[in-house]
Amino acid sequence: MLSRLIRARRMRVILLLATALVLAAPAAAQAFTVYGAASLSSAFPVIDSSPTYNFAGSNQLQLQIERGAPADLFASASPAEPTALFKEGRCSRPVTFATNILVMVTPTNNPAGLRSVYGLRTGSHRLAVGTAGVPIGVYTRQLLRRMQLTSILSTNTVSLEPNVNSIIAKVGLGSADAGFSYFTDYLAAKNRLRVFRLPTWAQPPVRYQMCVVKRPGADTAAANRFMQRVLSTQGRRVLKRFGFGLTPRR
Amino acid sequence: MPEINRGQFLRLGVAGVVGTVGAGLLAGPASAALPTPTPQGDDVGFLSFGAVAEQTSRAWYRRALAVRGFTDGDRRRLQSAQAAKGEHVTRINAALGADAIQPGDFAARFPAAAFATKDRTIALGRRLEEILVSTYLNGASFAHDSGTRLLLGRLLTYDAQQLAWMRGLTGSVPAGGLPNALSLEQAGAQLDLVITTPNFPV
Numbered sequence: 001m002l003s004r005l006i007r008a009r010r011m012r013v014i015l016l017l018a019t020a021l022v023l024a025a026p027a028a029a030q031a032f033t034v035y036g037a038a039s040l041s042s043a044f045p046v047i048d049s050s051p052t053y054n055f056a057g058s059n060q061l062q063l064q065i066e067r068g069a070p071a072d073l074f075a076s077a078s079p080a081e082p083t084a085l086f087k088e089g090r091c092s093r094p095v096t097f098a099t100n101i102l103v104m105v106t107p108t109n110n111p112a113g114l115r116s117v118y119g120l121r122t123g124s125h126r127l128a129v130g131t132a133g134v135p136i137g138v139y140t141r142q143l144l145r146r147m148q149l150t151s152i153l154s155t156n157t158v159s160l161e162p163n164v165n166s167i168i169a170k171v172g173l174g175s176a177d178a179g180f181s182y183f184t185d186y187l188a189a190k191n192r193l194r195v196f197r198l199p200t201w202a203q204p205p206v207r208y209q210m211c212v213v214k215r216p217g218a219d220t221a222a223a224n225r226f227m228q229r230v231l232s233t234q235g236r237r238v239l240k241r242f243g244f245g246l247t248p249r250r
Numbered sequence: 251m252p253e254i255n256r257g258q259f260l261r262l263g264v265a266g267v268v269g270t271v272g273a274g275l276l277a278g279p280a281s282a283a284l285p286t287p288t289p290q291g292d293d294v295g296f297l298s299f300g301a302v303a304e305q306t307s308r309a310w311y312r313r314a315l316a317v318r319g320f321t322d323g324d325r326r327r328l329q330s331a332q333a334a335k336g337e338h339v340t341r342i343n344a345a346l347g348a349d350a351i352q353p354g355d356f357a358a359r360f361p362a363a364a365f366a367t368k369d370r371t372i373a374l375g376r377r378l379e380e381i382l383v384s385t386y387l388n389g390a391s392f393a394h395d396s397g398t399r400l401l402l403g404r405l406l407t408y409d410a411q412q413l414a415w416m417r418g419l420t421g422s423v424p425a426g427g428l429p430n431a432l433s434l435e436q437a438g439a440q441l442d443l444v445i446t447t448p449n450f451p452v
Contacts, residue, residue: 201442
């Protein structure tokens, strides 16, 4: 009788352990998650194909992380978002890993006949521009302020896009006569686009930063490994191949 | 000899400054407290351009100090101007606030031969001062904010003096007057020839 009781208790313990293992297994097997700026969507998977990626506007990703989204690493197109998360205690100190510049893009056939950004002063063109909150939109407005071209946002028909991929898509499809994007996004779609350089003196400093997200259950070790991979010689080589600028090695 | 005298300066640069005063840019006595610049609208463009061009000009003064052929007096003036350029950047950046231009945002990229001789060195420095004066003339006339106009007017005064001095160094007739005012589009195209985006491959 006693031995049967002991055997039954043992069975229950074994069952509990087995259940715990079964429940724990998917979590351990699940790839860690990288939340990255839309402009990194071509380069990052080449550096490391193993993470689950979520690419979007950096400001949207910041908001999602603040609301508890299951991100392990955050890579932003501007220091503003990771710095805010760092100050809130939601991620590690941000590290700069790449730079970029802004360009104006038009469809390959350039239906509006634009010769430079100053051609937009005549008005009545269709423009694709980032929203005021997303880094590409912030940088674009900064550049236009410096060039005294802020008025083109009111004299042209402007469609506000949530991230740089939407801008490229809109211009590439001919739904916009011109748009402002990063140089690297032009490179990724150059068969559909024509590029116009913007003055060096007016370029805002485009800095990419990443940080390891702090939240219960975050895969910090994997996020740190990913960060090292991006900063490695191989990672830098890939970024350079995709047209990014590199900051000096720390 | 290369020092420009007061008469020469008056013939060259003061015309512009007097015009500035005449336009009502310096509304009060010189000793009155300066209004704080609060740039509005396109004013940011004049100031941003000024900050980049002043930093580039400062880099030129630093390089010029290493060139042979300048007298001790010239060197003192180069040194003093280099310091003044740094102050200009500080004042412009204070006015720009969040839009301030940081030293790492761009880098001067002068042609290799530009410092090969004293004459070539001066030619480049003169070109940079002309770009600055041309832009400040435009800004001092068209900036919306009076504090910004005053700041641009004072920067114009200093840089016009430097331009006159450089013209004197090359033996040019200082009475050549001020260069024409340039739009940011025109001035920017010239400045872009000697600056680059740091750490960027293209």
